Amino acid sequence: MAPVEFVKVRKSFGATPIIKGVDIDIADGEFVILVGPSGCGKSTLLRMLAGLENITAGEIRIGGRVVNKMPPKERDIAMVFQNYALYPHMTVAENMGFSLLMNGIPKSGIEAKVRPAAEILGLTNLLDRYPRQLSGGQRQRVAMGRAIVRNPQVFLFDEPLSNLDAKLRVQMRVEIKELHQRLKTTTVYVTHDQIEAMTMADKIVVMHDGIVEQVGAPLDLYDRPNNLFVAGFIGSPAMNMIDGTISPSDPKVFLTGDGTALPLAKPVDAANGKALVYGLRPEHVRFDPNGIPATVVVTEPTGAETLVIARLGGSDLTLVFHERILVNPGDTLRIAINEAAVHVFDRATGQRL
């Protein structure tokens, strides 16, 4: 167990900068998730931490020690690869015990460590199988087993669930989280799936195009996104973003392109005519007979809630209602906006005002 720090870390492949100055502090025992769209550099950052890619500039520290030049085998890190990277010619037991064998631990000692790990992961009956004879979920567990027998300083996961079906993914999400609560090992977990990030992380690092957009607890990011990218990336269904300006007559009114007035909780200080974005989460609306009219385009009842796509102020908004409502496409819906939960962003810089 150890804290991990990234200090002004940069990485270029040839002349192409991929990681453009990343600072992240990860506390001892924390479960941190790096999340961002594909190609934003998450895996690269993780591989730099593991020692599989060299570091172009900056520093990475594990347990206070700079590891920039340290080879992977000395970093005391275990990694679960996206494709699991199980040794096909070794049984489950041999796969799990391989790192112990490499570190010169005698056979009896390996056995004594592999058994309990296999029990934790429910692999006891599969110890003599080869990876080929396992299902995707079982392979995933073996990859995790290989990581936990070592009791390393840091666990790294690179999209470990992306090859599993949806149901198994939900189940493994719970298991990984339980495992972390049991072992309390510092964990860095990479995913492009914001739901995984929201449900599992102590702390989320949102990455985009080689930089860190925002770091924070899941609900902090949800409630107070720093910028348009984070606002759009975190949350499902995604936040509605409506272009417009502040009303010249009333700083507590937001005017959409077609002149619809939307309410704000407090006056926004923005130059006259400055392009802004009105950010509204789908669930921050309710019915109100005196509210703003919106035209229903599509309804999607899911049972627990009803999703309505409605046209308002020139754009299609996604709205979520917890009651079952019966509306048809073309109907007019009157809604009130929970203006305290609305965010206003600067269109040009993307920053929240």
Added chain:
Amino acid sequence: MTSSSTTAEPERSGTILSRFNNSRNALGIIFMLPAAIFLIGFLTYPLGLGVWLGFTDTRIGRAGDFIGLENYAYLMDDQVFWLSVFNTVVYTVIASILKFVLGLWLALILNEKLPYKSFFRAIVLLPWVVPTVLSALAFWWIYDAQFSILSWSLMKLGLIDTPINFLGDPLNARLSVIAANVWRGIPFVAISLLAGLQTIPVSLQEAASLDGATPWKRFRYVTLPMLTPIIAVVMTFSVLFTFTDFQLIYVLTKGGPVNATHLMATLSFQRGIPGGQLGEGAAIAVSMIPFLLAAILFSFFGLQRRKWQQGGQD
């Protein structure tokens, strides 16, 4: 659907031709016939003829009579034949081991991130694409008793005083032909193993290095076991090629000095064609079959899919 299947019914049970068309077995035989004729005509017939000749006293220009195992009985007491067996085994074993070790080493180097990688890979293939006779002639010159570039270089370096008698001395001659065979055979081994190395996912090497394996242990525990199926194929072919080698020896030494480099293939040719004893030559060639069969069986068992390669549930 229903209407179309009812209209198709009478057609199907119609003419003999259409019934024939629908019979999988008959069609299968027809399609396989050309290949079967080809196989029997061009592969089995010469082999069968060779085996038959071994049981006759055929000479060039005279049809022979069946003489049973007389040729083989004669060979049993023939010192030169046994010397050629010994030479062939030594030649095959030493050359194959060297080709394997050097080829694997070269493959490992070429698998690293090298500058001008494709250039080096092309270079490595050169000895193999050059016609054997041409490279054998080049070696003949390199091993020349007076004008050898090797002798010349060593003399210039002051390491030796007189030219080395490469092909005139039995031991030197054996080593020389082995060296030439190794030079020629390395590319096949190296490029095949390189192809094998490239099928091993990089992430396995990465996982092993995170698991604390040194480069040597990564090779020993990950690379080598995963490469064994390909090594088995490549080395079987390499052994077969080496065991039946003819051209190199024939150009370099013609089996000399005093039969020290005669292989079974060259002896068979010499007795059969220049010597005119077709029956005896064929018998020598046939004697190679048990050895080759042993090599093939060895690889058959070596090649059987290993447990870890088998898919599915148990």
